[in-house]
Amino acid sequence: MKEKQNLQLLSGNHAVSWGVKLARPHVAPLYPITPQTPILEKLTEFHSQGELDAELLTPESEHSAMSACVAASLTGARVFTATSSQGLLLMHELLHYASGARAPIVMFNVNRTPGSPWAFWPDQIDSLSQRDTGWIKMYSESPQESLDTVIQAFRIAEKLALPLMISHDAFYVSHAVEPVELPQQELVDNFLPAYNPELRLDTSLGQSFGAPIDQATWNRSRREAGEAMARVENEVLETGKAWGELTGRSYAALENYRTEAADTIIVTMGSMCGTVRDAVDALRDQGTAVGLLKVRQFRPLPVQTLRDSLAGIPSVLVLDRNYSPGMGGILHQELKSALFGMRDAPRVHGLLAGVGGVNVSSNKIQQLVAEYADAKPSNDSVWVE
């Protein structure tokens, strides 16, 4: 194991800002919202101190921020923005627009409950409700992972000409402080190729973007986006591996934690993974064969890898920190769909755990594992009390 260098105590949000600074974006339109604002404030601080040489815009809304992101990206700039909850929802129209225009914007979203009623707690429904907008969607568990993923995100997005959204949970990750290893600027410069798109708004080229088209061409635009999506998982793996060679921290679309010979595997995303690791360690100490399958890349959903990872496992518990009224937990539904038709499919229990930011402790997770070990699964997601 490499010795950790250049450690700083950083919150998840400030770790994101450091990652952005190291990635050297050209343009960053930013609009404040709790609990994202520390990302914005750290970036404007870097900028005012001359440490971030980027064009910063502070428009009147997230809608305009994302509009500026799309336009700047199509003009050939590396672009970053950050938001949360209501802000992400206000951007919804432009999220479709960005992916349709194949603008490789990198956005950081801090998962927060949307109103009504007003609340500021960790819940992933804000980003999950943007599931079908054509963005690559990744979920981070810790400040270090958030920093590492932001840098990798530019390489993945720009290579495939797809926008990429990373989310971490409000407060549990956004405001929690931990030692974070800051990579050297030179390392990041070597890791991230310069962004120089062939297609761009440029008076020497004369190309236009987004003109009205016929049915077949619109159809083709989405098929081509789908083809690029099909390359994401491999790109996430290759990029995560290359990052690992430089820093000792490798990443992939999914992560297996102590899943060897497991009777039960817990599948979840974001900050919940940390608590699950603790519960898995405790249960393994007691002789219960439990593991964690962390979903880091949610869109595109790594279907085949999920099937391979869960083949032959007797029982799976999905912990959803989100709720789609009328359907249940979104990861639960996605996983059932991914595993459909498998001969040796596990029993899948969907648990609505932590919706609205309700605390889910390690002890609670250990109880759930015992409770559901031999239970018959329900088709619907079940509320955890």
Place this chain on the structure above:
Amino acid sequence: MDMIDYPDGEQFSPGHVACAGCAEALSLRVILNTLGADAIAVVPPSCTAVICGGYPLSSVSIPVQHTTLESAAASASGVKRSLNALGKTNTTVVCLAGDGGTYDIGLQALSSAAERNEDILYVCFDNEGYMNTGGQKSSSTPLNAITGSTPAGKLSRKKNLVEILAAHRIPYIATCSPAHLSDMSAKIKKAASIRGTKVIMVIIPCLPGWGVADDAAVKTARMAVDSGVFPLYEVEDGVDYTMTIDTRNQSVNAYLKQQKRYRNLSDKNISDIQADVDKEWEYLLGRARK
């Protein structure tokens, strides 16, 4: 006769799909040729978006970013900042929007761009309604005008967007008419030479939307200016008003009478409109005299 004198640099091509006789196509031709080749256009949904052409054709030589209806000024800011970051600081970034995308849904983004004094040129083709969707009212539609959403005539007055923009103290605002093309070209040239946010409002009589004859767009625009309904003037730094033409030579009657959208006006309506135009005209002259 006001002869237009400008070089046609072939920035706008024939074969576009504007209605025959459309004054917006005429204005686009003058504006684009005045700006020349070193420009990028941002176009929200509007008649201009259609006139620029469907993929893979384009009637416009410069690159165009088609953006969403409420986003023109924000998108133009993004293009401009990106060009700045890439070292291409001299390229003009021009929004070509309609009044729906400017007075209504795009006003928030425009106000913010103006507040930041983004270095963009914003042209609003003001045909006083959502004419590209078949003719519904916008906040630019004048009092009493019949539209698809105001079948009995609009009950409220037209928003004075120039004053709203002037309150932002941006460096340059001007009004233009397709009946005064040399003036339009001169104002575009002046605006393009200024750093910061510039807004040009162009009155565009819409043939089907206003119910005027196919050959009457330019004539109607001239009557709008001559009657004082749409005065030509400039506002510099939000406070210095200059009248381009400071006389009126006709009442509003003939202007209103030739438009089918005003077919239901009573004599009282017409005299009320005349009184309002007189009042606004005096107010504007007063601003220009200071």
